[in-house]
Amino acid sequence: MEQKIPYKIYLNENELPKQWYNVRADMKVKPAPLLNPGTLQPLTQEDLAPIFCEELNRQELDNDTRWFDIPQEILDFYKMYRPAPLVRAYFLEKALGTPAKIYYKFEGNNTSGSHKLNSAVAQAYYAKKQGLKGVTTETGAGQWGTALSMACSFFDLDCQVYMVKCSYEQKPFRREVMRTYGAKVTPSPSNTTNVGRQILEKFPGTTGSLGCAISEAVEAAVSQPGYRYVLGSVLNQVLLHQTVIGLEVQTACKKYGIKPDIIIGCAGGGSNLGGLISPFIGEMLRGEAQYKVIAVEPASCPSFTRGKFAYDFADTGMICPLAKMYTLGSQFIPSANHAGGLRFHGMSPILSQLYHDGLFEARSVEQTAVFEAAQMFARIEGTLPAPESSHAIRAAIDEALKCKETGEEKTIVFGLSGTGYFDMVAYQKFNDGVMNDTIPTDEEIAANLANLPKVE
């Protein structure tokens, strides 16, 4: 195979982004503000102060500043595991027999196994800078909890992770990685919070839920002096930090004369998708370029493709702020059969507005098709992908096969947000041939959407 473009493009250190890009500055219609769940009024810096760090609140509420300088300490940390390579999938192209050129941005080359570390280090840094003692958070599968543990360990910050009990028990290895980094991992619901005790009393045998873990983590943050709560997705600040992904892709593309036609990312709460596509969407908003951008979500949790664009609670417990977003209803829970993550009922308010305004399209894919793509990718390109990331792989393969039919030499860039090394239970299901698809019925979705909070 002859080529000018290397298999893996690693930028030099001096080419790495020194600022985060805030796509809100280029949006004509800004994302709707978060609302106080009690007053239904837009949240202010003061409302947020007891929960989140000051600087992060500023980032959360700032719709106008286009570029935020990345502090030197964070740039130094980024250098430990970045740049993430932009990889030319030569072998996949060959196996598919497609004239398309396929690239993927690989964010899995760090112990947390995903892009989550990009925001974790920023949030830990600002907490430390504010003089806090520690932070609390929840984790489901454990990627975010691992990333936060690594960042807190580096900045010598206490890290308290509420891990959904069934994950805590079924994923002991994730738990141990967090403990190795010094985090305190508590199975949720627990006896350490009021909300946890109430739930345990009401449902003694419960194995927990993400909504419950969020509630415990928030209570732990506000009830301990010197603690704040941090979150790995959905929020504007998280999307801001994650733009290092897309900015690096842009720099690599410019450097090697790569002109993407199609950009593909998987979508759960939006941290990876937003980070990858924001800089490109920015070009579109400024009228500088045009791309076909595709968000890929699980058919079992289809917030973009079957949800409603409306105000809804961000959590199952209905204690967190309301966000205007594509939502399936805060009580929606994907089938227990669903193995692949991306199970949040809503979506980042920024991405929701951009999608509503037609800046990108969305599609949903079924999990057996996702794992087929994952296995194919692993065998051909070497890396065992995270189930979440494999949603993007599925769509990239489908687009490349379309190019094969039409003969078009399109350039496809997709986000490989992480590795699947801690997801082997799901792979085992697939390997054993016992994985199947579960798609919510129209009635189920309608029933959940009927109960959206009344706002406006």
Place this chain on the structure above:
Amino acid sequence: MEQKIPYKIYLNENELPKQWYNVRADMKVKPAPLLNPGTLQPLTQEDLAPIFCEELNRQELDNDTRWFDIPQEILDFYKMYRPAPLVRAYFLEKALGTPAKIYYKFEGNNTSGSHKLNSAVAQAYYAKKQGLKGVTTETGAGQWGTALSMACSFFDLDCQVYMVKCSYEQKPFRREVMRTYGAKVTPSPSNTTNVGRQILEKFPGTTGSLGCAISEAVEAAVSQPGYRYVLGSVLNQVLLHQTVIGLEVQTACKKYGIKPDIIIGCAGGGSNLGGLISPFIGEMLRGEAQYKVIAVEPASCPSFTRGKFAYDFADTGMICPLAKMYTLGSQFIPSANHAGGLRFHGMSPILSQLYHDGLFEARSVEQTAVFEAAQMFARIEGTLPAPESSHAIRAAIDEALKCKETGEEKTIVFGLSGTGYFDMVAYQKFNDGVMNDTIPTDEEIAANLANLPKVE
């Protein structure tokens, strides 16, 4: 932190090695030949033909050719996950307060999680080129089995892995990674071989051993037409393939004007250590340079530091060839308490001869000290290391602390051969404070060495 040398040095594709280096060509005293266990005569190409691939046998027996061209197909595969970065451990230096400069060569950026893939792809390629249907091997912890599965999947070769039964049961995730790559993984001892059936009859409840798995894999290879046996360490061919590690380090050092004083690698069968140090030892053998080279082994399996340089069986079952090497006796088994890999009773014949000739020194370290170093490294440098690799980390930290005492600005390079993502059971032991050290007694070692085969 200001510096000219980047945190991570990634070579460009055109700087990657295109040949493997055969240190035997520069050795005045060649490693002693493998002996046929029946005749005690040196093994010939013909003896080896039923067991190993032809080209690999040539590599195994060739003490004279200094450079072997790496076939283009293997170079292409290498590009999927290489170059492996040479990383400056700025954060570790700062935390230790040492004037030493610390670098590590990180081989963990691939799904197999270690350097093992460097030889797996070569062995799979030559098997495919010879027109074989498949290969067999054994795996203990699973790193080698995973690497071989990946390589075989890429070259569309059947891969049969005999996995020690206790690992098969205790490490289901490793097993599933191999299955995802299409390998057939059989818990050993099994009913699929004569030797397996005999052992099961004799010891119905056995959970297996590496020696038994080797015997099964060899039997499976020689009894199926179109199959050969492959091995991930100890052999000369493996050390040859692994020299891409050290050659990349040399190129990176030349490019950035780095002059190593101390080179450190962990030692089990020798695949990682040999790959890292051979090119530097070559410079020493040719009188071009002088380095302090340190092999680090577990105190619970101290073949270099407490073993004997003598002919011994390579396997517990005493059916494999005899090799002249530092050995603890083929019946030696490290304490069940030992968590960190590197548990082979012997050592690569090449490295054994070099050590015997004083080209490098060796030291042993206890596992609690190893895991302390591993945890420290994870927290400071971000990457969670494999327990095996952490032996080298321990020695690197110790050397850096010596520099702190003396004020010497030495340059230390160590091999970080892999990640510990599938070793969390061992980390959990350490996190729970229940790990302790077990060192064999002099009597135990002497008893094993008393039974060495009589050769010469």
